[in-house]
Amino acid sequence: MSTKIDLYDKKYYINREMSWLEFNQRCLDEANNSDNPLLERVKFLAICYNNLNEFLMIRMPGLLSKTPSLAQSAPDYINNDKIIGMVSERMNKLYSDYEVCWKSLRKLLAKEKIRIKRIDELTDEQLECVRKFYKERVHMMLTPLALDISHPFPFISNNSVNVAFRLRGEENGVVYARVKVPDTLDRFVRVTAGKSKLEYVLLEDVIKDSAHLLFPGMTILGAY
Template structure:
């Protein structure tokens, strides 16, 4: 069995590390634990660009990077936001306040997300196509492929979709942790513009395969297939736009003194509660208009700083 490992080359010591570190200020003596964790995940992301790995292994590194980042927000960023809400002024060992740490985390995350996008679109996706696996947008499909996607949608996906409207007469629906959703803009002939949320069912694979004449495995994102064929879900109304988004919630496991001594039971309960924790990140597509973002920000009760735009 082949085992693929990350590059573990050792970086040279800085000149400070040869001196008596006890005389250095905390900002030079310590590394911030959260920024250090992000640098570790940067190394995971770097593995996706290493040609020495098989192509599908490189794609897996992109997925591992994303899963790691989700956990980072669910545990570490959630902890910082909780401290901020409680107005705790305790500084980190290197002297940073909670707000300073949060302010330093976001630009690094944005930078890493851009690098992930570049790696996918500039390296992995084109090389997959050369290998006979084409991951494409719905707009790039032929008429025959769109018909096949529509048939799959009607037979497999449509029966399990449940759109939920949100307006003054309907409370904002609960958005479960890490679920993929579509914000749907609808035109009502009587009441004007309305909004709905449609959850992309997690029981399906992320891609829908459609036939091709040359034997290429053509894969299209499932949320794009749903967006293209969702009109029957809204009889009497017109779907004018859809925008994907994802919510990340506080998923930290707090092991407090409980009546039960069963550690497994405690962890299972905390894992179940991950679906209901406070929102710590809202990820939106770059095409989403500001007014739609504001609706989500208001109803999810988050700050604008908690919104991350992706491509």
């Protein structure tokens, strides 16, 4: 005798937002899988990070708006307050695990002579080249925008990389500014020539290093 299954029973369903995040966990698992080729692991990690950003842009605004859902009768429905808490906790864990994985992959890449360096790891010659690159290719493309009560909050476009600066002026105390990283330039700036060694710095780190040229007469308290 067959048993009738209630297809509206919540135990058979996973909430849509949580399901989306669990897919990213699977991507992260593949990035951590040492059986995969190294560059494939990097690609999986990039997919995970890109999907998390997409989630924040597309799904989170709807949850935070607290607009009454048309699907409250759906078996996977969870009220907004509860799902926001669940999503926030899950995303914090994913981002934390992402950082751990990326740190591990960077070490493996370095063994293959592919390094993504910090500014303070550059040789004097490399640093000179980076600063020359900034002056010749980057500086004229940057537009700092103030973040204070006398200015409207600047528009931040989707999928853009931005640097936030904390500054101190001689007259107006601590102020904040935002600089968009140009998307017309490669985000990874190569600091070596030839094929025997591949070393890069991030474009946003290049901008942070030369922030004094963007904000003359001000003290750079922090860049994030």
